[in-house]
Amino acid sequence: MNIRTSDILVCGKSIKECLADIEAFHGFTAPGLVLGTFMVDWARELVGSDVEADAIVETRHCLPDAIQIFTPCSFGNGWMKVLDWGKFALSLYDKKTLEGYRVWLDLEKARQFPNIYNWYMHLVPKKELPLEVLTGTMIEAKREVLSSCAIRVTQFYESPKKGKIEICSGCGEAYPAVQGSQCLTCQGKGYYEKCQVSGVGS
Structure with a gap:
C-alpha cells in the first residue's frame, strides 16, 4: 500500500x-x-x-x-x-x-x-x-x-488533589505535606545526587 x-x-x-x-x-x-x-x-x-x-x-x-x-x-x-x-x-x-x-x-x-x-x-x-x-x-x-x-468507569477517574504544601527544612523547596516532615529527596528517596560540574547550574 x-x-x-x-x-x-x-x-x-x-x-x-x-x-x-x-x-x-x-x-x-x-x-x-x-x-x-x-x-x-x-x-x-x-x-x-x-x-x-x-x-x-x-x-x-x-x-x-x-x-x-x-x-x-x-x-x-x-x-x-x-x-x-x-x-x-x-x-x-x-x-x-x-x-x-x-x-x-x-x-x-x-x-x-x-x-x-x-x-x-x-x-x-x-x-x-x-x-x-x-x-x-x-x-x-x-x-x-x-x-x-x-x-x-468505576475508578481512576478522580482528578489528583494537590493538598497542603510545606517548605522543606532540608532544602528549602516547596513539597506536598503528605510526604512527611521533609521532602522525599531530603529523606534519601530522591532520584538524583548533587554534583559539582563547572558551568552547569548554580
Whole structure:
C-alpha cells in the first residue's frame, strides 16, 4: 500500500498528516503509535464528538502519546490516566457520566495480519520486520485488529488533589505535606545526587 497517496482519514486527518504528527511528537514513527491512532479514532467516534471526554490508557508504551496527539487529553492537564498494566488498550469516557468506550488490540483478530501479531508478541526480530512494512500492514488493517465495548468507569477517574504544601527544612523547596516532615529527596528517596560540574547550574 502506498502510504503517501492514501486517502484514508484518521482522527480527521490524512494518514500522511498523522504520521507527520507522530514523528514530530514522538521522535519517530513508532508502530504502536500508528496502531494507537486507529484506536483513538474509533474511540472518539464511539464516544461522540460532542462529549467532553477523559482518557485512561492501560500501558505506558506508545498509547499515551496517541491520546496526547489526537485528543485534548494529556498527562499534564489531568484528563488522561496511565495505568502500567501492559495491556494495549485505551478508553475514552464522558467525564460527567463516566460512560464511554474501551478499545483494544484483539490478538485473535491480529492473527489475520501476521506482521502485527508477530510484532506485538515479539515473535520476530525487528530487523526481519522493517518499520515501513509493519506500518503499511497497520494502515491496511485499520480497525480490523481492534475490538471495542461500552463501559462505565468505576475508578481512576478522580482528578489528583494537590493538598497542603510545606517548605522543606532540608532544602528549602516547596513539597506536598503528605510526604512527611521533609521532602522525599531530603529523606534519601530522591532520584538524583548533587554534583559539582563547572558551568552547569548554580
